Each structure stands twice: as structure tokens, then as C-alpha cells.
Amino acid sequence: MTDARRLGIMKLAGSIFLIAFAGAPIVWMAVISFARHPEFLARGASFAFSLGNYRDILTDPSLGILQYLRNSVIVSSISALLVTAIAFVSAYSVTRMQFRFRSSIPIVLLAVSMFPQISIVGYLFRLMTSLAWINTYPALIFPYTAIVLPLAVWLMMSTLSQLPRDLDKAALIDGASRWRTMRSVILPIAMPGVISTLILAFIFSFNEFMFALMLTTDYGARTIPVGIALFTGLHGETPYGQIMAGAVIAVLPVVVLAALFQKRIIQGLAGGSLKG
Amino acid sequence: MILLPVIGTLITSFYRDVAFMPRALTFPDNYVRLFADSRFWQSVRFTLLFTLLSVSIELILGLLFALLLNEALPGRGLLRIMLLLPWAIPNAVSARVWELIYNYQFGILNYLLMTLGLVSHPVNWLGTQSGAMLAVLAADIWKMTPFVAIILLAGLSAIPREIYSQAMIDGAGMRQRFFHVTLKLIKPALVVAVLFRTVDSIRVFDLLYVLTGGGPGGGTTSLSLYAYKYYVSGDLGYGSAMSVVVFLIAFGLSLVYIRLGRFREAVQ
Numbered sequence: 001m002t003d004a005r006r007l008g009i010m011k012l013a014g015s016i017f018l019i020a021f022a023g024a025p026i027v028w029m030a031v032i033s034f035a036r037h038p039e040f041l042a043r044g045a046s047f048a049f050s051l052g053n054y055r056d057i058l059t060d061p062s063l064g065i066l067q068y069l070r071n072s073v074i075v076s077s078i079s080a081l082l083v084t085a086i087a088f089v090s091a092y093s094v095t096r097m098q099f100r101f102r103s104s105i106p107i108v109l110l111a112v113s114m115f116p117q118i119s120i121v122g123y124l125f126r127l128m129t130s131l132a133w134i135n136t137y138p139a140l141i142f143p144y145t146a147i148v149l150p151l152a153v154w155l156m157m158s159t160l161s162q163l164p165r166d167l168d169k170a171a172l173i174d175g176a177s178r179w180r181t182m183r184s185v186i187l188p189i190a191m192p193g194v195i196s197t198l199i200l201a202f203i204f205s206f207n208e209f210m211f212a213l214m215l216t217t218d219y220g221a222r223t224i225p226v227g228i229a230l231f232t233g234l235h236g237e238t239p240y241g242q243i244m245a246g247a248v249i250a251v252l253p254v255v256v257l258a259a260l261f262q263k264r265i266i267q268g269l270a271g272g273s274l275k276g
Numbered sequence: 277m278i279l280l281p282v283i284g285t286l287i288t289s290f291y292r293d294v295a296f297m298p299r300a301l302t303f304p305d306n307y308v309r310l311f312a313d314s315r316f317w318q319s320v321r322f323t324l325l326f327t328l329l330s331v332s333i334e335l336i337l338g339l340l341f342a343l344l345l346n347e348a349l350p351g352r353g354l355l356r357i358m359l360l361l362p363w364a365i366p367n368a369v370s371a372r373v374w375e376l377i378y379n380y381q382f383g384i385l386n387y388l389l390m391t392l393g394l395v396s397h398p399v400n401w402l403g404t405q406s407g408a409m410l411a412v413l414a415a416d417i418w419k420m421t422p423f424v425a426i427i428l429l430a431g432l433s434a435i436p437r438e439i440y441s442q443a444m445i446d447g448a449g450m451r452q453r454f455f456h457v458t459l460k461l462i463k464p465a466l467v468v469a470v471l472f473r474t475v476d477s478i479r480v481f482d483l484l485y486v487l488t489g490g491g492p493g494g495g496t497t498s499l500s501l502y503a504y505k506y507y508v509s510g511d512l513g514y515g516s517a518m519s520v521v522v523f524l525i526a527f528g529l530s531l532v533y534i535r536l537g538r539f540r541e542a543v544q
Contacts, residue, residue: 003450014344015355022358025418026365028384029373042382114530115282116479118500119523122288122507122516123281207366209482210504225368229486240376247369254364262357265364269423270430 026251033244053245064219065246068227071216073253075137075223076205079144083152083201084194086145091156092182096168106154113150117210120147125214139215140223144205151204152197158271159193160186196268199261203254224250282523289517295510306517315494316518319502326409326498327477330416334473335466337417338424343458345425346432363422371486374415378402405495408488412496415483420476424469431465432458467536475526499525 032038036050057065094105124143125134133139163186171181187194209225216222228250233239258265290303310316345355362370377385378401386398401407435458443453459466481500484490490497490505497505499522506515 011344011347011349014340015349015351018341018344018355019358021418022362022422025370025373025377026361028377032376038376039382041384041387111527111530112279114475114526116500116519116522116526118479118481118503119285119519120281121504122512122519123284125507126284126512127281203364207364209366209368209485210500213485214504214507225366225482228366228372229368229482231372240379243372244376247372250369251365254366255361258360258364259357262353262360265360266356266426266429269426 029244029247029251032240033248035241038240038244053241057242057245057249063231063242063246064222064227065224065249067219068222068224069249069253071137071219071221072206072223072225072250075140075144075221076202078137079141079148079205080198080201082141082145083148084156084198087149087152087156087197088187088190088194089182091153091160092186094153095157095160096165106157109150109154113154115147117147121210121214124211128215134215135217135220135222137221140205140208140212140221143211143215144208147208148201148204152201155197155200155268155271156190156193159190159196163189192264192267195261196264196271199257199265200268203257203265206254285516285519285523288512289520291513293511293513293516302513306514309514310517310521315497316502318494319497319499322496323478323480323498326413326416326480326496327474330413330420330477331470331473333413333417334421334424335470337421338469339428341421341425342428342432345429359422359425361422362419363426365419367419367482368486370419371415371483374411375402375487378411402488403492405492408492408496412483412487415487416477416480419483420473424473427469427472428462428465431462435461471529471532471536475529478526478529479522 031047033053034049034051036048036052037043037045040047057063061067094102120143128134128139131139167185167189168181171185172178176184206223207225208223209229212223212226213229216226219227224246228243228246231239231243231246289306290301292300292302292305341359345352345359349355377383380386380398380400380403383401385401386395389395390398399407401411439457439461440453443457448456479500480498481504484496484498484501485504488496490501499518503515503518503522506512506518
């Protein structure tokens, strides 16, 4: 067998393995979500198709799945917008203006982004209790903005430092203010980086678990990962069919984002960690 | 903004701060208690073992995936999307899927193992120490290998093709090219992937909370999960002391990262 041929077979086997590795649990989630009897494997029965699980969770408001999804989308969208806006402005000032300690900013950002959430959650709980914010959107939006911010600033800095300073200079000479230069000259050409940051910030907020678990109590603000995690039946049983249907609905937003913005996400993840 | 809560946690860790009891400064009682707490040491051991195993396996598998995706392949875009999915799905949601896969009676894992004749009795994945360890490792590897692969892929795609053709002209075989060219050139990406993953793995929480609840017998309780249990039970002082330990481990490791990062700049 020639080298090229052996390589071809390896690539094919690798691709099949990758698809099976990544896809199997997701496929199984979808299969069970459509199963009339989620425990059919134990009974020696075969799979029976049903939309019942979806009908149950979508029509029974006491299960709250749609409300959790709504909370998640609202909280993550606002956090992502807030974080990206703050990150863009701070990264612009850091990359365009001269001041002391400028060079140590990326390292500080990196160190801060590695803070374990557990070392913050107790304090947050107390703070949100005293503000009477427990189980409200702001109780999640502000912490999410804070924890995603270091990464977002890092990403925006790596985007903005690649844009030539001459652009700024030209605009400033033409009489535009700093603010206007940033908004009308730099923002449009930095758009790809801004979109990467927005999407990553959305995914990180959407997937956050510990804060949402601690700082929300019911469908008023509970996010969908917590909703799915705590999903149990009324009589203590575990309704896997409904849970999997809920899981499919829960992952839809991120799956759609991943499929549509695959390149942006990969660039963001890789750029955020490799360029400094 | 983010430092304030950490300092708040540090201060709380010096106090006896238990629900329905007067707050009192008792430093260093909480830390002395940690030393004598065998469950604390059990969670330290679990956290470190989990981190070591998950990060090394994710690194090897991630490198293989990155090498694959760096080749010209039909359907490469689709492969990349497939790879992104485990990473993009919330941990708490995929943990419920794993819980179902590992189910003793009707989980597909036992079904497949029995059908293939690999085991004669169903395995109690989540009910035994070693089973639960394997179960959480597999779930973590599934989710985080894509992240490692993406970082390494960025490193790989930055290697100019000419280096390989030159190495081939110089008579380097496939194995030599891999060890002397590829691995050497993606070393910065490897460092980044290892340290990001290590720090992330040290603070593992979601997966364990949902999949095993830290059991059986506390065998899969990470430091974060153990601290969380004290927070929930109302003992904020002791929980904070434990959080400080998690923080110190993670912070120490990020200092290592910064050192290595500098080292990288110096080398280039």
C-alpha cells in the first residue's frame, strides 16, 4: 500500500471516529426525546416514535421549559451586548492610548479570567440578597458581564491591535473626535472580531451554571441549564423522555450559533488564547 | 470589579459565619479544620487526579483531531461544526444525557456492552467509585477535547507548508516530521491548551453536581463542589476557606502560565 493511500484511509477512519465521538451522545438525546418509552432498552421492546414528550413540555406551563429558555436568551443576550460594548471601548483605549502599565494588561486579564467561580459565589449570594435581587435578571447579568469581560477585552485587544493606527490618525486630522473615530472608523472594520466576541460571550453566559443555580429560585429568572439539571417528575420519578425533549430545546440556540458561525467561534477561541 | 468578591471571600474565611449563630472572628479555625477534614483531602485527591487524567487524555485526543482537521478533507466544515457541538452545549444539559446513557437498567452503554458480550452483568456506572470516576472522565473528555483540538489546530495551521517539504527533501520520515517539526512548532499552543484546561479542570463543578452529585461516598466530590455544599448548608466561613484553597491552586497555576508565556516570548 502506498503512503498516500494509507494516509487517505487514516483520514477517512479519523473523520468517522470524530463524527461518532462528537455526535453519538447528541443523537441519543434526540432519539430518546422522540421515544414513547424512554426505557425501552430494558424491556427488550423496540423504539416507538412519539411527539408526546415535546407536547408535554411545550404545553404544560408548570414545567417552565419555555420560560427558562426565555430567561436564558434574555440574560445571555444582554450580558453579551454589555460585555462586548465595554470590551470594545476598553480595548480601544488600551490599544490606542499610551499610559503606564499598558503592557501588563493582557497578563492581568489572563490571571483574572482564571478565577474560580466558587471563590466569588458566596459573596455574590450575600450581595444579591442584600440588594433583594435574588431571582431577577440583573442578579445574573452583572456577574456574567464581570466573568466574561476579561476574555472579551482580550479578544477585542487582539483584533484592534492589528488595525493600523494611521486610520485613527487620518480621522483625527480630518477633525473627528476620538469617540466618533472609534464608532465610525474603527468599529466597522473591527466587525468580524466584534461578532466573534458577541457570540462567545453569549455562549459562555448561556452555559453558565453555578451562579444561576445559586442566585435564582424559580421560573422568574432560572436559566435553562439549571432548569434541565433540576428537572424531576412530580412523583420523584425521572421522566427521561421529557428531560431529553427539554435538552433538545435547550441546546437549539447554541447549536444554531455553532453551525452558522463555526469559523468565527473557532477564530475567537484560538485567537483569544494564542495572540497576546 | 472581580477582585472585590475574592477579597470578600477571603475575609469571610477568617470568620465563624454559620446561619443562626453570631458571626465571630475565629481565624485560623476554618483552616485548621480543613487540615483535619478527611473529606477535604479526599476532594483534593479527586480534583487533582481528575485534572491529571482528563487533561492528558484530552491533549492526546485533541492533537489527533487537530492533525486530522488540518488536512485537506472533504466535508471539513461539517467536521468542524460536529467538533464544536460538545463544547457549545451547556455542561448541565449534556450531564443529563450522560446520566441517561450510564443508566444501570436502560442506559445504552450497558446495552451495547452486554450485546457485544464485553460484560456479563450490567455495570453500575454511577453507583461505584471507579465507575463514577470513569463516567465523569468520559463526559469531560467528550466536552473539552474539542476545545483542545481548536487551540492546537490554530497552532498547526500557522506552520508553513514549506517547512514540511524541506523536511521531506532532507529525508525526514513521517514520524520524524511529526516529532521534530510539528510538535516543536506547536509547543506554544500546547502550553496554552494544557494550562487553560488545567485551571478549568481544577474548578470542575457543573458536571459533577448534575451527573454524580459528588457520590458515591464523596468519591467524585471536587473542591468546588465540596465548598458549594457548605455554602448551601449555611456554613459560609468554612465554605469560603475552601474556596480560598481552590483560588490559590488556580492562581498558582495561572502564574505558571504567565511564566511560561514570558518564556515563550523570550524564545521567539
